[in-house]
Amino acid sequence: MSDVRSASPNLDAPARKMVNLTIDGHAMTVPDGTLVVEAAKLLGIEIPVFCYHHKLEPVGACRMCLVEIAPGPPVAQAACIRPVAEGMVVKTQTGMAVQARADVLEFELVNHPLDCPVCDKGGECPLQDFTFRHGYPTSRIDGPRLHFKKPIPLSENIALDRERCVLCYRCTRYYDEVAWEQELTVAQRGVHSVIASQFDRPLTSNFSGNIIDLCPVGALTSRVWRFESRPWDMQHTESICSKCAVGCNVTMWQRRGQLVRITSRENDDIDEGWICDRGRFDYTDVNDPARLRLPHIRGVKATWAEALTAVADGIKGKGSKLGISLPQDLTNEEGFLFRRLLEGPLRGAKVKMHGRTALPAPSGNQLMIKDIDDARVIVIVASDIENDSPIVNLRVKKAVSKRGAKLIVIHPDGVDLDRHHRTVHIRNKAGEAAAEVRKLADHETLLEALRELGGPVAILYGDGRGSEDAADLVAACAELAGKVGAKLMPLYRGTNERGALELGVAGWDSLEGVEALLSWGPPPTAGVPASVKFVAAWDHLPRPENQDAAVVLPATSFAERQGSYTNLEGRVQFLRPAVAAEAPLKESWEVLCELGVALGLNLAYAGIFPIQREVAREIPALAALAQPPSPDPEPARVLVGPAHP
Amino acid sequence: MLTEWFGRANLQKLAVYEGLGGYEALRKVVTGMTAAQVIDEVKASGLRGRGGADFPTATKWSFVPKDHPGPKYIVVNADESEPGSAKDRYLMENSPHALVEGAAIASFAIGGHQAWIYIRGEYDLPFEMLRDAIAEATAKGYLGEHPFGSDYPLDVRLYRGHGAYICGEETALLESLEGKRAQPRSRPPFPAIKGAWGQPTAVNNVETLSTVPWIIRHGGPEYAKRGTEKAKGTRIVTVSGDVQKPGNYEIEIGVTYRHIIEELAGGAFPGRKIKVFWPGGSSAKVLPGSMLDTSTDLDGLKALGTMGGSGGIIVMDDSHCVVKAAARLLRFYAHESCGKCTPCRVGSNWAVRTYERILANEGSGIELALLDRVQQGLQGGRCLCGLGDAAGWVIQSTMAHFRNEYEEHCLHQTCSVEKALVHV
């Protein structure tokens, strides 16, 4: 990873000097350090960019953003690398500026294949849009174009088309700066420069997919969604990723009832516009033709009423002889209804939640993901966060390489954070993380970092995937936090583990010895216990483990679900169904209500909102459910560009 | 002045260099001067950088922050790759100690302790000579923890390039020194604030720094006695191409190109006429033979739209075709384009392909117009660094002075130069 050295502005720094300037005659005042492109955006003036990306260090490579700036030499200047200055006069519409940009666009197209009709980017392509708004109206390009071998599979999921590439280096800069990996780099030089994965080996990073979103042209496209549909042919829905507890914001794209792609949706509090490859590519199960649509009893199609009665009969009154396996991505609403069942007819049942850690419910002093930015010292204990909480891992990397935080890792094995040459890695023996944390309070590395950098300190801890005594580790981290004035982040893994903990339903029981099993979601990790005589499986896919189930209920997938998750820092976020749960599928909250009725409980709600209001009243940690945000977010602002030169 | 001791046997040996007065300047600096005094002395000399940009050296040093808490570096640009320029090699091969001494003085002047000499990989002999010179000076206690008994550690190190013209561009050089692909950085921040390894850095050319010991020995005002009003002192020019005595010559700034080319370099071959010359490396806009009386004054050249650049004077006589020469240079710029910025990466290659068509007698008015448009697209701030501009200047200046030759090729598919030669 490169240690970034540019004068990129720290926009969050308190009380920054304000600077006056004009852009195209509009006077404005912005904080010192703001880049000219960003200032123009505030006025709604479009300065086109390829290489510039607000989450990457500016490099001034593509020269698309040329404008005239006074005072300064009488030549075109790149707006993406120039911070504003007092009295600066920026002109985007002078003959020189307009021609400079048109020239650059013409250069971009000299070797471009112009295969827009069959390009997945067509319709949402900045190169198309800028050419339309800033380019010469006629083509002066003759002669043969340069050719490259294409398309090149970079991995199972990503294809590279080198002829379409404009070499903005967003992808490789992202890889190096943000993900700290160099498996994607630029090879050769000059006009022969190409984006390359090391010696054509497939990319292996868990963060590779972000380069598709970053690419301003159709050079990097998804192989999962290739030649499937035009961008304008899809509907999109703003939702939340269901794959882990970080809760990255995503946009899900649907076409004719199929989930066709998932892209990132920037939320600076959480993901800053990045998602991991699990979140991006792991969705094809939604469209699986084998999806369960109808309830079955002993392999025979049944009505919902028949099936739910059969389930109720099989699990009623079993006490501790009933085992329930919970999915990691049950919503707060589902969890709340489930709690009503547990408190009533299913009292005493053993519950095991999928994918969760051994960590207990949070005990306060919460570190938010965003706080990591400003931490001067970061301590990560008993978690390989690259896999456990991928996007938090990127936030840590940012704090270290862009903001100079000191990183201390306590983990028995090598982790990807070791890639920074200043990372201090204390290799503990498995099971002794708590002891290392207690030693850390007097550790020279930490004390020196504190002396040199001061606070704040951030402590993030996992459960060592079972290797650590969770209660002791939590206590040790709390002690350390007390001594150095740190905030704490328990790194839950299950998607809604934290919500389920707050609702009191995140069971951690062993299911051994139960006689009846309600297998909600994927089958229990430890397998179906031998003692089980009755299985009711509620899942969205048929699975070999459920072959002998007495009853099978079809479940919605994450793409058809509504409700909310609580992420690992305690933030409540709402997911929206990208694909409609069409009959005979039923939404899970509805199924739970009906199951409750079949079990003799009066569980009647007219829809999900009354449930949310009730949850908000009863559970303080979920008070946010009282006011789900409007499903129609404000449309993005359209920047106005000039006509052709 | 710079070459006053050249020709002495074994000048590359410390004993010889020292016997003539070498390392006197460094001794004086570390034992009796402040950094500010060194900068003042160099300021008084009026020395301007000899790497191509003519920037006043003392001013560059004074931009390096004085109160920076971490390390600061002098980086010596010994990547000399500009076509036509060989003077840095000449200096290093003759007097490596002068560069080592100059680099150490410069480090002192900016309040740094380490100088890195980035030398192009092809310069094996100069590399070895510098390596030996540094070893000798360190062994003698002129460099190291206590140079000349002082408490000011000074250290000079070497780093080899591996074949890329762009490494001469100072920010690309810094990237390369950091172990990366040598692609220029955008500025701000300038190297004086964030240079090598993120620390304040002054990048200076070999000739610039080799001049510094002389200035310290004799005083800035003495140096400023030579040269023109604003461009002081002497410089080394490399004369190559169609002249009888090609070579490196130290000249007083302000003499004319006629003096250099005709008197020092022996002029054209019998029966030939000088058609065109590049006054300061291939990146300087060409001047026609009729302008041989142009002065080497840096500002005068700037006023003409060209530059003294790296001091490499390439002379071409009437037996060569300007279009072919320009095509050759464009091939150079395209080959050396780092590929970072769009105009240079695409434009230089587009120009090459256009020249290829023209020289294959497939040219037409379209190709003429195309060259004109590519040259515009390469200049005027379009590119990130000077390489792209230089490529544009080659096209523009040769077309401006020799449009007739271009038209012959493009419109009539002939080359009068070639025809004349066949005649002879």
Place this chain on the structure above:
Amino acid sequence: MSALSSHLLEEIKALPAKYPQPRSAVMPALDLAQEEVGHLTPEVMSEVASALQLDPGYVEGVATFYTLFHLQPTGKHTFYVCTNLSCTLRGAEQIVDRLQDAIGVSEAGQVSKDGLFSYEEVECLGACEYAPVCRLDHRYEVDLTRAKVDSLVNDRRLLRKHIKVARASDEPAEPPAKKKPVPKTRKKSV
């Protein structure tokens, strides 16, 4: 089997400490590797990368940028012939033609049958006053003429033969006396 010797890998691992930041060691490391193996294969680059704790892609990016790193095999003696303007004006093209004939290849990068020679056309070598010039075996050969090209080639052929003969008769091969080139100085004016 690793492509690089273990002592070389140790040497490479020690490089980063010599620089203010570890990445500066990449080029010196590639240099060492190329010296040992002759050219940089993906295996060699990957081993250099792992010795420096980098992804191979990084090293590939650097190695493919600089022309002095060879990704393909070269002859034992590579002629780097300058064909930039100053040398071309003084006959570099004829030098290249003669060289092709002398070593028996038809294009740059091709290795002669005996594996001894290859040539590259390079950009300005910074010795324009001696045009035409080439770099050969870490030294510059200046003021080239066709005859000089022939003798540069023949000298090396003979030398190889001697070494072979010497080896065959199991006598210690006499290393060729290295001519210490004296820097030339041309007349100056001031």
